[in-house]
Amino acid sequence: MTKLAYLHEPGVLENLRSRYDINAIYTYTGNLLIAVNPFRKLPHLYDSHMMAQYKGAAFGELSPHPFAVADASYRQMMNEGISQSILVSGESGAGKTESTKLLMWYLAYMGGRAAAEGRTVEQQVLESNPVLEAFxxxxxxxxxxxxxxxxxxxxxxxQSGRISGAAIRTYLLERSCVCQVSDPERNYHCFYMLCAAPPKDIQRYKLGNPRTFHYLNQSNCYELDGVDDSKEYIATRRVMDIVGISNDEQDAIFRVVAAILHLGNIEFKKGKGIDSSVPKDEISWLHLKTAAELLKCTTSLIWTGTS
Structure with a gap:
């Protein structure tokens, strides 16, 4: 403890390097769990064997782990009958999304197997993550x-501790990222997935190569290493089925996604009136008409809303 006053950057870096070498990416400060993103897969830390070890173990008895936090929260909920909250916070790239998945996996593991029309409730809860990530x-x-x-x-x-349902509320979607992307970043995954959909869906939503859309070609990044957008699209549709989103609702969602891409390709020029504008050329009018068709409304309705 007396040496803490001499803590310096090389010492901190050496500590982090040592943790990477032994995969000790977690530590406690009181009842808070601090995680360091290892930037690689560590599947042995999160298998069913690890879940069984942390089940019912006293907090701090085993090595620091998200499962320990989830177990302590679950036990307190069951013992005291009081709702519990787990806050996952950190800067971009810190691993918040993955940490949330781990917590949900453990809570679903503890929630038993409640059947719901051929699929379990916990499966629906866990499968909601890919849908949220896509959009x-x-x-x-x-x-x-x-x-x-x-x-x-x-x-x-x-009351028996089994999952009976779930609700997900979304806050602060960064909508500005839709219309402006910096190199080498990408826009939201759903746009690229839809552009890589099967031919019949490409034709249905009137799409094509992502390089032809302004909201996507502001960056030179169109693909991710190790990710097949066409397979991700099919997997996302399957997951949407699992969580109970009907085919009509899915169609409406992807029609809106496609319409957004077409709206981004509309260029304007000065109109006849003061402070007025009109689509620049036939190509812009074509994208306007396509967006109107996808949104199932007239071009005049869209034009009135965007002028």
């Missing part, structure tokens, strides 16, 4: 899967 995550300078929004996830349990 709320993007590649940034620091992170290939950065969550550009805040979310409040509420997992509901019955």
């Amino acid at each position: 709320g995550n993007a590649k940034t300078v620091r992170n290939n899967n950065s969550s550009c929004f805040g979310k409040f996830v509420e997992i509901q349990y019955d």
Whole structure:
């Protein structure tokens, strides 16, 4: 303790390097868990064997871990009958999204197996993550899967401690990222997934190569290493089925996503009136008409709303 006054940057870096070498990426400060992003997969830290070890263990008895935080929260909820909250905070690229997944995995593991029309409630809770990531995550300078929004996830349990439902509230989606992207970042994943959809869906939503859309070609990054956007699109549709989003609702969602891309390709020129504008050329009018068709409204309705 007496040496803390001499803590310096080389010492901190050496500490972090030592932690990386032994995969000790977690530590406690009181009842807070601090995580260091290892920037690599550590599957052995998060398997079912690890979950079983932390189940019912006293907080601090085992090595620091998100499972310990989740278990302590679950036990306190069951013992005292009081709702619990776990706050996950950190800067971009710190690992908030992955830490939240781990907490949800453990809480779903503790929630038992409540059947719901052929699929479990906990499966629906866990499968909600890919949907949120598709429409709320993007590649940034620091992170290939950065969550550009805040979310409040509420997992509901019955008196026996089994999951009975869940609610997800989204806050502060960074809408400015839709229309302006800096190199080498990418826009939200859903745009690229839809552009890589099967041919019938490409035709249905009137899309094509992402390089042809202004909201996507401001950056030279169109693909992510190790990620197949066409497969991600199919997986996202499957997950939307699991969480109960109907085909009509899915179609409406992707029509809006496609319409946004077409709206971004409309260029304007000065109109006849003061402070007025009109689409610049036939190409802009074509994108306006396409957006109107996707949104199932007339061009005049869109034009009135955007003029």
